[in-house]
Amino acid sequence: MNKPRFAIGIDLGTTHCALAYVESEHCDGEQVEHRQMLIPQLTAPGSVEERPVLPSFIYLPHQDEFKPGDLSLPWPSDPGRIAGTLARNQGTTTPVRLVSSAKSWLCHPDVDRKQAILPPEVPRDVPRMSPFDASVHYLAHLRDAWNGQHPYDPLEEQEVTVTVPASFDPAARELTAEAASAVGIKNLVLLEEPQAALYSWVNDSRGDWRQQVKVGDILLVVDVGGGTTDLSLIAVTEDAGALELTRVAVGEHILLGGDNMDLTLAHLVKQKLKADGIELDRWQVQALTHGCRQAKEALLVDSDLEQVPVVVPSRGAKLIGRSIRTELTREEVEQTLIEGFFPDCEISARPAVRERGALTKVGLPFAQDPGITRHLAAFLSRQADATGDLEGFVEQAHWASFLHPTAVLFNGGVFNAPVLRERVMSVVNQWLGAEDAPPARLLNARDLDLAVACGAAFFAHVRGHGGVRIRGGTSHSYYVGIECAAPAIPGMEPELQALCLVPFGLEEGSDPVQPPQEFGLVVGEPVRFRFFGSSVRREDQPGDLLEEWSSDEFDELEDIQTNLPADHRQQGEVVPVRLQAAVSEVGNLELTAIPLTGQPAEWKVSFNTRSSGER
Numbered sequence: 001m002n003k004p005r006f007a008i009g010i011d012l013g014t015t016h017c018a019l020a021y022v023e024s025e026h027c028d029g030e031q032v033e034h035r036q037m038l039i040p041q042l043t044a045p046g047s048v049e050e051r052p053v054l055p056s057f058i059y060l061p062h063q064d065e066f067k068p069g070d071l072s073l074p075w076p077s078d079p080g081r082i083a084g085t086l087a088r089n090q091g092t093t094t095p096v097r098l099v100s101s102a103k104s105w106l107c108h109p110d111v112d113r114k115q116a117i118l119p120p121e122v123p124r125d126v127p128r129m130s131p132f133d134a135s136v137h138y139l140a141h142l143r144d145a146w147n148g149q150h151p152y153d154p155l156e157e158q159e160v161t162v163t164v165p166a167s168f169d170p171a172a173r174e175l176t177a178e179a180a181s182a183v184g185i186k187n188l189v190l191l192e193e194p195q196a197a198l199y200s201w202v203n204d205s206r207g208d209w210r211q212q213v214k215v216g217d218i219l220l221v222v223d224v225g226g227g228t229t230d231l232s233l234i235a236v237t238e239d240a241g242a243l244e245l246t247r248v249a250v251g252e253h254i255l256l257g258g259d260n261m262d263l264t265l266a267h268l269v270k271q272k273l274k275a276d277g278i279e280l281d282r283w284q285v286q287a288l289t290h291g292c293r294q295a296k297e298a299l300l301v302d303s304d305l306e307q308v309p310v311v312v313p314s315r316g317a318k319l320i321g322r323s324i325r326t327e328l329t330r331e332e333v334e335q336t337l338i339e340g341f342f343p344d345c346e347i348s349a350r351p352a353v354r355e356r357g358a359l360t361k362v363g364l365p366f367a368q369d370p371g372i373t374r375h376l377a378a379f380l381s382r383q384a385d386a387t388g389d390l391e392g393f394v395e396q397a398h399w400a401s402f403l404h405p406t407a408v409l410f411n412g413g414v415f416n417a418p419v420l421r422e423r424v425m426s427v428v429n430q431w432l433g434a435e436d437a438p439p440a441r442l443l444n445a446r447d448l449d450l451a452v453a454c455g456a457a458f459f460a461h462v463r464g465h466g467g468v469r470i471r472g473g474t475s476h477s478y479y480v481g482i483e484c485a486a487p488a489i490p491g492m493e494p495e496l497q498a499l500c501l502v503p504f505g506l507e508e509g510s511d512p513v514q515p516p517q518e519f520g521l522v523v524g525e526p527v528r529f530r531f532f533g534s535s536v537r538r539e540d541q542p543g544d545l546l547e548e549w550s551s552d553e554f555d556e557l558e559d560i561q562t563n564l565p566a567d568h569r570q571q572g573e574v575v576p577v578r579l580q581a582a583v584s585e586v587g588n589l590e591l592t593a594i595p596l597t598g599q600p601a602e603w604k605v606s607f608n609t610r611s612s613g614e615r
Contacts, residue, residue, distance in 0.1 A: 004158040004187065006150070007464065009034075009196070009456025010142060011163050012176065014103045015226030015258060015413065016053040017138050018453035019146065021158075022461040032203055032467070034457045036450060039145050041084030045070035051085060053449065054141060056226075058099040058134055059087035060119075060127045075144040080127065083141050088290070093313045095286035096122050102134035104227040104255055107165075107172035109558045135179040143183050156184035161460040163452050165230045166192035166475060167253035171558050174588050191459055193452050194221035194232035195247060195470050197411035197445065200455030202245075202468055204446045209468075210243050212443070213407065218387065219245075220405035220440070222376065222424060225412040229254040229372055231379045233403060234470060235387055246390065247472030249383040249403075249535060252555075254375055256367040258293070258414050261337055264370070265292035268336055269310060269326055278324060280312065288312050295328040296337075300417030306330050334419055342373050342423045347381065347402050347431040349374045373427050380405070380431075382536060382552075389538060400435055409443040416448050473505040477540050478581070478589055479554070481530035482519065498532055498554070500544040501581040502589060512582035512592070515543035520574040521593045521603065524566030529591075529605055531557040542581065564603050577603075 007022040019037040038050035045066055059082040061071075071079040082090070091098030099118045106113055108131075116128040129137075139162075146155040162185075164176055173190055180188045191199075198221060202209045213219070217236040223229070231251030237244045266289040270280050280288065288310065295308040312324040351369035367375070380402040387403065408425060415421050421442070429439040445451050462469060479498040499515060506513070532554045540546070569575060577593040584590065593603045 003464075005153050006158045007457055007460035008146075008155065008158050008160045009163070009191075009453045009458070009460055010139070010160065011193075011196070011450075011453035011456065012103065012135065012138060013056055013225060013452070014101060014228065016055050016449070017142060018053045018450055019142050020450065020453040020457040022457045024159075024461050024465055031206065032458055032461055034203065034454050036453070037142075037146060037149070039084070039142065040074055040148070041141070042071060042073065042082060042086035043084075044086060044089075046072075048073060049085075054084045054138065055088040056100070056102065056138060057087040057091055058083050058102075058129070058137060059090045059094075060097045060099065060129070061090070062097070073144075074148050077144075081129070081137060083137055092287050092290040095119075095283055095290070096126055099129060099134055101227050101259060102131045102138075104259075105131035106135060106175055107168055107253060109169070109171065113171075113175060132175055132179060135176065136182045139179055139183045139185075143185075156186060159187050159189075159460045159464055160185050161189045161191050161196075161456040161463075163191050163193045163196045163456050165228050165253065166194050166232050166250035167228070167230060169253065169557060170589050177588070189460070189463065191456050192230075192232065192247075192250065192475075193225075194223050194230055194250070194411065195234075195472070196452045196455035196459065197221055197223060198234060198245070198409060198455065198470065199458045200447075200451040201409055201443055201445055203454065203458040213243070215243065217406045218248075218403060219443070220380075220408045220428070221411060222408060222415075223411040224257050224372060224414040226258040227255060229256045229367075229375060231376060233383060233386060233405070234472075235390055237390060237471075245468065245470040247470055247475070248386045248390070249379075250475040251375070251379045252535075254367050256341075256370060256372060256375070257412070258296075260366065260370055261341060261414070262289045262293040262296060264336060264340060265289075265296060265328060265333065268332060269328065273312075273324065273326060280324075284312055284314075284324075292328060296333055297413075297416070299328065299330045299333045300337075300419070337417075338419065338423055341370050342420060342427070343371050344423075344427055344430075345371065345373050345377060347377050347434070349377045351375050351378060373424065376424075376428075377402070377431070385536075386538075400437075402431065402435075404432055404435070404437045405440050406438070407441050407443050409445060411445060411448055411451055413449050471505075471507075473507040473510075474502055474583055475504075476533035476535050477504045477537050478502040479532040479534070479540075479546070480579075480591065481532070482545065495547075496530070498546040498549065499579070500540040500542055500546070501579065501591060502583060503541050504535075504538045506583055508583050510583070512580045513542040514578060514580045517543060517545070518576055518578060518596065519593075521564070521577045521595075522572065522574055523564045523569055523603070524571035524573060526561065526563050529560040529562070531559065531589075533557055560605055562605065 007024050009020045011018045020034050022034050036052055039054045040048050040050050043049045114130050114132045116130050143155045162180055213236045215236055215238045219234040221232040233249040235246045235248050237246045291310045295310050298308050299305050307327045307329040309327050314324055351374045383403045410421050478501050480501055482497045482499050484495040534554050576596040580592040582590050591605045
């Protein structure tokens, strides 16, 4: 089989998708030239244009909404699902038919992500689709666009890297990999978005990155996109005299980003209209949110603009045939976003947690506190000892209350606004100054909207042809719950211990690890596997059995309920087994139980979509 000609990076983002690529045979060393694919998409009925990004929106039109031929693409397509610019534009007037934030729903542990639940809470006559199907649709659009431009080098046969948030749980990673497989991608690797952003910075430096950093540097990547805030820490280390990059920590999954900001501005405008005697209903507010996003992007990027008009489609009887017009000003946007989302706070600040109502509608588990700087303070404080085991790093003074970054790289469309980058740098440097640490310097990124796709393409190339790699492996240590045998006590659950399966930093695709102990596996009846992860317990090794741990050290992950086949054994029999764990190339954890007696067999349980299977 011929080696793939292209290394492709795909940013499957919350607000837009992008594809970059490298023609590997034309690259020499670190002089890697990447290109951005212009993506054909509907921009108006009957109009197809090429754009650098594909907005991550899908519009589900009424059967009589468009004329035949209005929705034709350069390849065979489903007229019942429109993706991209036209979808986003139609959604501003008919939000009830717009699928958005599918990526955020893809990592929602409390819903069936393969069930048709989007758009949420719509009338029965409106079609819906699943978060998984939305991801497949975006990838299929990118595949067909690529194949139309490169008919002799189909995307399915190339080296493809798809990016995911660093904080994506194993189930969401598995679903992303499955979506890629559904469109025929064979050579897939998943890459964390903050790492992709740093790879893009490395590539843009044309080899000069080694002059911009030194051993002992801690690089903080702050990635605020449309739906999530992703935080990562990457250390500059050394091996045989050569600089290396090692990812040492990632933040928790924070559903907080540009979407929250758009909604905040929409409520600001709603209150302005209410003061003028105009009441908006729920669907108008949703349409207004999309209008506020466009106004926000224009005001924060174009310094010459002082205000931007916002139009709301009317639904009231007195306003039939008319639109409601208002505006957002630069002062309103900057004041609302800076103080609301990037407050000036102390390093000791923590995200507020409010008491929740007993009953709630099913929806995205948004962060309760919108203060991104408070989330950042909590992250840096939690990772105060993250570099303690790195060779060549001087341990921080005992009085340092947080890990001191020496440089900051921003990513995500939110930071296209210089005023927001300046606020974060100011707050971080205040924290550093209070502990007599030197200020962090800014690493300049070339394109915050396209960096992730470009960095993924660069990674796909160097992975196969050599070059700088960011080491790191798994971002958490992983554990499985072991139930202890004990006499039954009324009202008391059996004691649970946690067995370390995968240590922090285990490289994806490496050889399986095997704890030395023997355990009993219940087969032939319903059982539950409980899994845990920790981003701070870095010393634990496979086989370590923990009897106690604090709540801030562990996060309980999605459990797996299954019935392992008994085969030739008795129902409910406890089979002596040894456990073996491996992490795949796409970052999924697979646990294998190997019996010590009886016929050769094994049972496998994977972090995937609440299911398991046996081999």
